[in-house]
Amino acid sequence: MEPRPRRTPGIAEVTFLAYDRHEGVEEDQTSKGCGLNAKGMTAIVATCVAIGLIAYMLTTSSGNPDASAESTPNNQGDKVEERLPKSVSPVEYRLKIIPHLEDGNFTSSGELWITMEFKETTNKIVLNAREITFHQVEIVSLAKDIAVTNVTVKNDSELVIVRVNKLLRKGESHKLYIRFSGILNDVLQGFYRSSYVDSATNETRWTATTQFSPTYARRAFPCFDEPSFKARFRISLGRRENMTSISNMPLKSTQDMPNMPHFVWDHYQPSLPMSTYLVAFIVTDFDNVQVKDSSQPVFRLWSRHDVIDQTEYMSKIGPSMLRFLEGYFNIPFPLDKQDIVALPDFGYNAMENWGLITFRESAMLVNEKEAVAEARQNVASVAGHELAHQWFGNLVTPAWWSDLWLKEGFATFFGNMAVNHVEPTWRMTDSLIQDLHDVLVGDALESSHPISVGLNHTDQITQIFDSISYIKGCSIIRMMHHFLGAEVFRMGIQRYLRTYSYRNAEQDVLWEALTYEARLSENPVTYITVKNVMDTWTLQTGYPVLQVQRNYKTGTVTVFQERFCWAIAGCQDSTESWWIPLTWTTQSNPRYNDTMPKAWLWNPTLELNDTVPDDQWILFNLGQTGYYRVNYDDRNWKQLAQSFETLPPVIRSQLIDDSLAASRAGNLRYKIAIDLISRLENETDFLVWNAALNQLEYIHDKMHDDADYNKFMLRLGRKIFETIGTVEKQNDGHRERRWRGKIMKWACIVGHEECRQRAHQFLKNWIEMPPAKENPIPANLRSWVYCTGLKHGGKSEWNFLWNQYLKTTSGSEKTVLLEALGCITDDAILFSYLEKSISKNSGVRKQDGWWVFRSVAGNPIGKDIAFRFLRENWVALNEYYGSGFSAVAKMVTALPRYMNSETDLKELETFKDSVKLGVTSTAFEQAIEQVKINEAWTTNYKKQIQDILKEI
Numbered sequence: 001m002e003p004r005p006r007r008t009p010g011i012a013e014v015t016f017l018a019y020d021r022h023e024g025v026e027e028d029q030t031s032k033g034c035g036l037n038a039k040g041m042t043a044i045v046a047t048c049v050a051i052g053l054i055a056y057m058l059t060t061s062s063g064n065p066d067a068s069a070e071s072t073p074n075n076q077g078d079k080v081e082e083r084l085p086k087s088v089s090p091v092e093y094r095l096k097i098i099p100h101l102e103d104g105n106f107t108s109s110g111e112l113w114i115t116m117e118f119k120e121t122t123n124k125i126v127l128n129a130r131e132i133t134f135h136q137v138e139i140v141s142l143a144k145d146i147a148v149t150n151v152t153v154k155n156d157s158e159l160v161i162v163r164v165n166k167l168l169r170k171g172e173s174h175k176l177y178i179r180f181s182g183i184l185n186d187v188l189q190g191f192y193r194s195s196y197v198d199s200a201t202n203e204t205r206w207t208a209t210t211q212f213s214p215t216y217a218r219r220a221f222p223c224f225d226e227p228s229f230k231a232r233f234r235i236s237l238g239r240r241e242n243m244t245s246i247s248n249m250p251l252k253s254t255q256d257m258p259n260m261p262h263f264v265w266d267h268y269q270p271s272l273p274m275s276t277y278l279v280a281f282i283v284t285d286f287d288n289v290q291v292k293d294s295s296q297p298v299f300r301l302w303s304r305h306d307v308i309d310q311t312e313y314m315s316k317i318g319p320s321m322l323r324f325l326e327g328y329f330n331i332p333f334p335l336d337k338q339d340i341v342a343l344p345d346f347g348y349n350a351m352e353n354w355g356l357i358t359f360r361e362s363a364m365l366v367n368e369k370e371a372v373a374e375a376r377q378n379v380a381s382v383a384g385h386e387l388a389h390q391w392f393g394n395l396v397t398p399a400w401w402s403d404l405w406l407k408e409g410f411a412t413f414f415g416n417m418a419v420n421h422v423e424p425t426w427r428m429t430d431s432l433i434q435d436l437h438d439v440l441v442g443d444a445l446e447s448s449h450p451i452s453v454g455l456n457h458t459d460q461i462t463q464i465f466d467s468i469s470y471i472k473g474c475s476i477i478r479m480m481h482h483f484l485g486a487e488v489f490r491m492g493i494q495r496y497l498r499t500y501s502y503r504n505a506e507q508d509v510l511w512e513a514l515t516y517e518a519r520l521s522e523n524p525v526t527y528i529t530v531k532n533v534m535d536t537w538t539l540q541t542g543y544p545v546l547q548v549q550r551n552y553k554t555g556t557v558t559v560f561q562e563r564f565c566w567a568i569a570g571c572q573d574s575t576e577s578w579w580i581p582l583t584w585t586t587q588s589n590p591r592y593n594d595t596m597p598k599a600w601l602w603n604p605t606l607e608l609n610d611t612v613p614d615d616q617w618i619l620f621n622l623g624q625t626g627y628y629r630v631n632y633d634d635r636n637w638k639q640l641a642q643s644f645e646t647l648p649p650v651i652r653s654q655l656i657d658d659s660l661a662a663s664r665a666g667n668l669r670y671k672i673a674i675d676l677i678s679r680l681e682n683e684t685d686f687l688v689w690n691a692a693l694n695q696l697e698y699i700h701d702k703m704h705d706d707a708d709y710n711k712f713m714l715r716l717g718r719k720i721f722e723t724i725g726t727v728e729k730q731n732d733g734h735r736e737r738r739w740r741g742k743i744m745k746w747a748c749i750v751g752h753e754e755c756r757q758r759a760h761q762f763l764k765n766w767i768e769m770p771p772a773k774e775n776p777i778p779a780n781l782r783s784w785v786y787c788t789g790l791k792h793g794g795k796s797e798w799n800f801l802w803n804q805y806l807k808t809t810s811g812s813e814k815t816v817l818l819e820a821l822g823c824i825t826d827d828a829i830l831f832s833y834l835e836k837s838i839s840k841n842s843g844v845r846k847q848d849g850w851w852v853f854r855s856v857a858g859n860p861i862g863k864d865i866a867f868r869f870l871r872e873n874w875v876a877l878n879e880y881y882g883s884g885f886s887a888v889a890k891m892v893t894a895l896p897r898y899m900n901s902e903t904d905l906k907e908l909e910t911f912k913d914s915v916k917l918g919v920t921s922t923a924f925e926q927a928i929e930q931v932k933i934n935e936a937w938t939t940n941y942k943k944q945i946q947d948i949l950k951e952i
């Protein structure tokens, strides 16, 4: 059996050495006798004990009664046990670590020297560790009489408290030595193991790799594991001589390992000052290619041998995006090299470790032969995001996870800009608007959270890696970009990055930098500060809707704001108000690109200094650049609908999104919104259709078996179905290729007969082909074909596609298949499919298990099966996935899509009350609120919509 992570660190050895130990640096062999020896820790201790030994106590505790005595206030003023005191600050870590990659012994052993500065006089050092076994702890110092008296490991709070026999004075510097061992776990956190099967030899190959963000560096080695404790890292990695290692910095030298034949040490150059969550190291047998035109920094791309040819697209765009960002920020990338690695097991899409970015395979590799447009865009977007992090996050780091958005929002925003630079035909602004439409849905839940959020527990940290930090963060940055103007924004960003390089920042200092530049340039915003405006967007939950009321006699226009919520969510009593940048235009002189605000709304109500003739419309929030919705009176909506075809696509998509949202929230009669979306009969722009499908999905989920609804949808889509068709054309652009599958999938769902037949035929042709032949279905159409084929197919089709899943070496093809396999309507197959997500040897990697669940829960037939599976396997699922990449939380989030009844609600609430929530607490809260909304909507609006559809 493979070792499972242990909850309680062992108390292996209780010895303490009171002599001055030197670091085991490569130039200095003085520590040889007490150096790291993978074969046996006991032998090492025996050698060292002979030199001098003082016994000390090593204790472990959970729920320690003196917990409050150890607690320290966080920057919100709360008592939070988990936070480290600021009395001791690490300056440099010297880490030697070796992973043992052998079946039955997936462990690591390490030695660590931490140079610390004392900011306050104290007799204790508090740092973080989890699942680490301590073998030796000592103070290495010129003052030889400093002795460690006690080491307390607090499991619940992941703290280690090292007490010494005398006070260490403010201003002094000391070195802490720790010899330890850890576990190469299989939960994709900390220092973990990952495997793949080499196709040439059919052998299983093991890799040891890291994922430290947000709080898992402490699972690899003891450390001050908070982003504000920046330090230099000097890392040495032990490996077998036939493997390779990679770390953040360039390799300095390689040295044979004394006493261990066929093992070597790779010594890396000292890092720049950085946070622990950005440290990374990998020991692997991967291939690599160096990008030819990347002189500074050197770009190297790594993957397992079988897929190394799929790194070509990344080699084209990576260096070019990096150079673009260097130019925009006017700060050169500070490292000599940038390694980019595709890992077979990776919990997230990618991680921005400084100089060593790690990806899951599907987010980095593009199979050029198949060239799926969607996958290509995903790769470019993830790469842009991670490269932007090299400045936003790595160079300037949020002081605490509360301001996670300061790196994630900006990485998303600048990542999009970098992709636009390398792929100018992709209309990347459309992507920002699509993302905005998505996040506006989730952020209208009462249980949403502010962008900048107080965090009291490590469980809460993982929960804010969500669309609020990433997409809402990005969207409010986009809003600033428009209200400050591109140049002021850019200068402010450069000032912020310059000032806080190699340091930590909070949002207030960003506001200061932007306000400074706005005032220098005499920007119209100068009479207020950026902080005035932006605090209302980052510190409050949710967002406003701008209600527009016109007096058609006098021509005056009055606007007022209130928080936007889905009707039942109970936000009606909210008293928040936001600083809203008001942009508008009118029918007689439309200026859609004029996104500099003409006025600000900070009070609840404002009458504009502008009038509009009664026969013309007025339109607010141009280009949907502001993070808010707009709702008009019925007459203005009708006027806008009359002009619909003459408006730019971005405005058309905004009107569709705002009107359907307003109706769903009970602020606009559905008749008005449905009249407006009837205009889609002539619509062929994908951005507009995306907005429509995004909103209509909600109605569809409740009415998918209603004949009138499907008839209406078929009529709406007739033109776009015909225009895009089911066949890829030679001169199709990226957007056509990307969208065809999505549009056709939807056509089939609403009953487009030709669409169903085509999908069926495509799949049949493939199944009947000789097995050695390549898949004949165009890659961009596969998601549609597989899902539709399975929906109308049976066990043999399912088995066929499952075998293809097992066979393919393409990460993106695996994802497409995983999503499609849940489309079948057979209960037993669906349940057995779910069981594969929790079974180690099923072929579904742990990183992908939640896709299986989402796919089944996203099938109207599968909803009850998915819920049953979750209930029956709750403990096992939490054990299997751990808490790291929120796999179980994502499953809970996927549940409520088809839960519309009182019974569904009761069952979900009962289930929530019966389990330990951990990192799923927010997901449950939001799921329950969603079911309440679904139930109320079904009661209030389903019949109303049926009546409207009968009439048109």
Ligand SMILES: [Zn+2]
Pocket (backbone or CB within 6 Å): 352, 385, 389, 407, 408, 411
């Ligand atoms: Zn990120």
